[in-house]
Amino acid sequence: KAGVTQTPRYLIKTRGQQVTLSCSPISGHRSVSWYQQTPGQGLQFLFEYFSETQRNKGNFPGRFSGRQFSNSRSEMNVSTLELGDSALYLCASSLVGYRLDTGELFFGEGSRLTVL
């Protein structure tokens, strides 16, 4: 079955702009989570959506937001971009049933954002 698909794969923005990234999870997965990966900080959790509701949120400023649609596809948005937002943004999906899932995440290849 198809894996997690993220678009766009690469993008370049300038400071002050905003960006929207998209993630299509594996069919049947209802949980989508987002991570920011940088060389200095490693993998940092942004937020998780489950059935269109934000269920968990990491420690990022309000410039970072997201949403999930009824088909489980998710988008994240970063407004007023800063140089420090340059990173690989990874999306991961999971089935997430309490007794069915051991917590395995399926990751997309990521969207690499460069802020100039």
Added chain:
Amino acid sequence: GNSVTQMEGPVTLSEEAFLTINCTYTATGYPSLFWYVQYPGEGLQLLLKATKADDKGSNKGFEATYRKETTSFHLEKGSVQVSDSAVYFCALLLSGGSYIPTFGRGTSLIVHP
């Protein structure tokens, strides 16, 4: 809170050498433990997992044993290949909680021919 500590990299080895990447954790409860691997230009993929103490996860020649007494989940491989060059992430997940894994910072492995 929960945390995962991995050895800092890069780890540089020659082909066919023995590999150990250390991982220790702190958790309130009994977590499931995972190793993920990220090959260059790709996202993370699950390498192996263990869900209870003394379980051994294994895949592609890699192994890790869930050691509750030492709160560790070290990754090992007897003979590495150039194709194993990647970044390896240790992670834990507490069942019944938020279903958000806690990741270590990753360890880069470079294998030379």
